[in-house]
């Protein structure tokens with residue numbers, strides 16, 4: 001049988017997963033007993049099992065602001081995407097792809113950017129000069 005977790009241990013776990021948004025108000029008998037938990041962000045007090053609390057977000061906020069456990073993990077693991085943009089992304093070059101090629105490139109860039117933002121990935125666009133600088137720093 002596993003040892004009973006203390007209030008402090010549950011609170012610490014909640015702080016890590018929920019970014020210190022919740023305060024556990026009651027000493028839990030076990031993870032499978034309902035306890036009162038204050039969501040500091042919205043001010044609501046929810047009553048739920050701590051086993052569930054560490055996997056789920058506030059019931060009052062989750063409707064408008066859906067956040068799963070996986071999303072929390074992703075958030076704490078920000079991925080930085082660094083990309084070079086050459087001249088052809090900015091100005092249509094007639095003797096290369098022409099206007100059509102340029103438009104397609106802009107369109108593809110937009111889709112990619114939207115995707116990365118949706119996935120919580122920070123998107124940084126650098127030109128060649130800036131990239132050279134970063135290489136020097138690294």
Ligand SMILES: [Zn+2]
Nearest residue numbers: 039042058061
């Ligand atoms: Zn809430």
